[in-house]
Amino acid sequence: MKLCIIKPPLPFGWTPVAPPILEYLAALTRQADPSIDIEVYSASATPDVFDTLECDLAAISLLTPTSVPGYRIADGLRARGIKVVVGGMHATALPEEAKLHADAVVTGEAESVWPRVLADFRAGTLQPFYRGEQLPLEGLPTPLYGLLKHGHDFRIVNTARGCPYPCSFCTVRKVFGSKIRMRPIDDVVRDVDAMPGGMYINGDENIWWLGKTDRAIELFTALRGSKKKWMGFGSLAPVLSPDGSRMLKAARASGMLTVWVGWESITDGGLEEYRADRKVGIDRERAVRTLKDHGIDVSLFFMLGSRADSLDDYHRAVDLADRLGVSMHPSLVVPYPGTDLRKEYQPYLYKELGWEYYTGAYALFEHPDPGMTPEVREERFYETSLELLKLGRIWKHMFKVPASGFPHAHILSLMNQLPVRKGMKIAFEKWKESKQAVREKQARPGADSALTG
Ligand code: B12
Ligand code: SF4
Structure with missing residues (x-):
């Protein structure tokens, strides 16, 4: 039997990061049934293989x-008689929709049900739905590193799952639950040692938790032996906790170069609106300076264009980036299915916009300020992103990357910004062309009113 594991194309194209699910689901498969032949495909790297793929x-x-390109791939494979199973965040939020394009849908985590899916398939008794449980994370297999080719420079390691915070825009809790489950540190070290390359990403939603800094210090200390450099997503509150400095020293000594921080909203009011104040809830700017003082570079991710945001927030973002000397990456707010934010925004959603618009570059709901039309929000998003990614600004910020991280942290900062800048410029040009086409269509006599989003 041959199994193909597929990651549909990401919205902004190829990234050097290997999609972790591919080599990890391959490892779960090998553990369940070593006789199965496995191939993995990241569609961003190999978009043209699916018409002829055999499995x-x-x-x-x-x-x-x-999800939309994923459904297209699924429909094509099924039309050629290949059985399809889907899973992941979107399938978990909307299993009935996903079932329209698949023979079976796995919701939640794979570990508890994947061996049964494979056995049922072999027996010809594949069920329409499987519900994965949230099991303890002892004994997870090492991903089958090496299956994925095409120059993926970075692998991801996960050390924990689950999140206790209530951020209204987030889908993570719906899949991984609100209790934090930690992997045994020895298992994590084993996986990091097995990874190809000298640099990796910690893919946890949060690399350190308030009240659990001891575990973070223990993990970082154990990772020192790997001699690899790494980066990951971290919240700010633990940085200023009594153990913060000890934890940051241990992180730096373990090879940590950069932390990606969910800044979420430019204003404190916005943080409250998203209920993200509970995970941030401190002097954010002081926390960023503390990170840099410990030799760790910082990148901030935040959202623009919520129903509570104003146009001023777009300018404030650029001021903040310059004040703190950090790179900042905005997206427009996305009310993902299954989230509380989607429920709150339900009456205002542009329902004609399909999931292919849920990339963070489109306005997806009405704004109470009539001046914040979809076109204005989207244009300002591109302008702000490109302002933040101006070559002069990237260069100036290079001097604010902690010197102790030289040269790796500096190279990484450029790698995180230059390709995004290029992709953003292309996307903005395409956006302008599409708006122009709509305007021309509307100007034609007898034309229907066209979509504005
Ligand atoms: C690392 C990461 C990235 C990396 C790598 C992504 C990649 N190459 O795949 C980077 C930084 C590049 C990235 C980018 C983006 N990401 Co991202 N990312 C993550 C993160 C933090 C961890 C993912 C991870 O390590 N997973 C580990 C694997 C093993 O877990 P998993 O895939 O969920 O799989 C488990 C189950 O879901 C299930 N499962 C999943 N698939 C399947 C399939 C089958 C058949 C089965 C049986 C089971 C199954 O079983 C697995 C094990 O239990 C998650 C947040 C999180 N904690 O999950 C966000 C997350 C996945 N990202 C998200 C988004 C939106 C993006 C972007 C689109 C954001 C943007 N607007 O730019 C971009 C895309 C960039 C691009 N180039 O297009 C969202 C997705 C939201 C959603 N509901 O769809 C998440 C959930 C973040 C969030 N808090 O909202 N991301
Ligand atoms: S965004 Fe908020 S809810 Fe989601 S994983 Fe991060 S801290 Fe938890």
Whole structure:
């Protein structure tokens, strides 16, 4: 039997980061049934293989912004008689929708149900739905590193799952639950040692938790032996906790170069609106300076264009980036299915916009300020992103990357910004062309009123 594991194309194209689910689901498969032949495909790198791909079973992992191309791949494979199983964040939020394009849908985590899916497939008794449980994370297998080719420079390691915070825009808790489950540190070290390359990403939603800094210090100390450099997503509150400095020293000594921080909203009011004040809830700017003082570079991710945001927030973002000397990456607010934010925004959603618009570059709901039309929000998003990514600004910020991280942290900062700048410029040009086409269509006599989003 041959299994193909597929990650549909990401909305902004190829990244050097290997999609973790591919080599990890491959490892779960090997553990369940070593006789199965496995191939993995990241569609951003190999977009043209699916018309001719041959396998008995295809497993496709769906995020919301990748669900439409994922469904297209699934439909094509099924039309050629190949059975398809889908899973992932989007399939978990909307299993009935996903079932329209698949023979079976796995919701939640794979570990508890994947061996049964494979056995049922072999027996010809594949069920329409499987519900994965949230099991303890002892004994997870090492991903089958090396299956994925095409120059993926960075692998991801996960050390924990689950999140206790209530951020209204987030889908993570719906899949991984609100209790933090930690992997045994020895398992994590084993996986990091097995990874190809000298640099990796910690893919946890949060690399350190308030009240659990001891575990973070223990993990970082154990990772020192790997001699690899790494980066990951971290919240700010633990940085200023009594143990913060000890934890940051241990992180730096373990090879940590950069932390990606969910800044979420430019204003404190916005943080409250998203209920993200509970995870941030401190002097954010002081926390960023503390990170840099410990030799760790910082990148901030935040959202623009919520119903509570004003146009001033777009300017404030640029001021903040310059004040703190950090790179900042905005997206427009996305009310993902299954989230509280989607429920709150339900009456205002532009329902005609399909999941392919859920990329963070489109306005997806009405704004109470009539001046914040979809066109204005989207244009300002591109302008702000490109302002933040101006070559002069990137260069100036290079001097604010902690010197102790030289040269790796500096190279990484450029790698995180220059390709995004290029992609953003292309996307902005395409956006302008599409708006122009709509305007021309509207100007034609007898034309229907066209979509504005
Ligand atoms: C690392 C990461 C990235 C990396 C790598 C992504 C990649 N190459 O795949 C980077 C930084 C590049 C990235 C980018 C983006 N990401 Co991202 N990312 C993550 C993060 C933090 C961890 C992912 C991870 O390590 N997973 C580990 C694997 C093993 O977990 P998993 O895939 O969920 O799989 C488990 C289950 O879901 C299930 N499962 C999943 N698929 C399948 C399939 C089958 C068949 C089965 C049986 C089971 C199954 O079983 C697995 C094990 O239990 C998550 C947040 C999180 N904690 O999950 C966000 C997350 C996945 N990202 C998200 C988004 C939106 C993006 C972007 C689209 C954001 C943007 N607007 O730019 C971009 C895309 C960039 C692009 N180039 O297009 C969202 C997705 C939201 C949604 N509902 O769809 C998340 C959930 C973040 C969030 N808090 O909202 N991301
Ligand atoms: S965004 Fe908020 S809810 Fe989601 S994983 Fe991060 S801290 Fe938890």
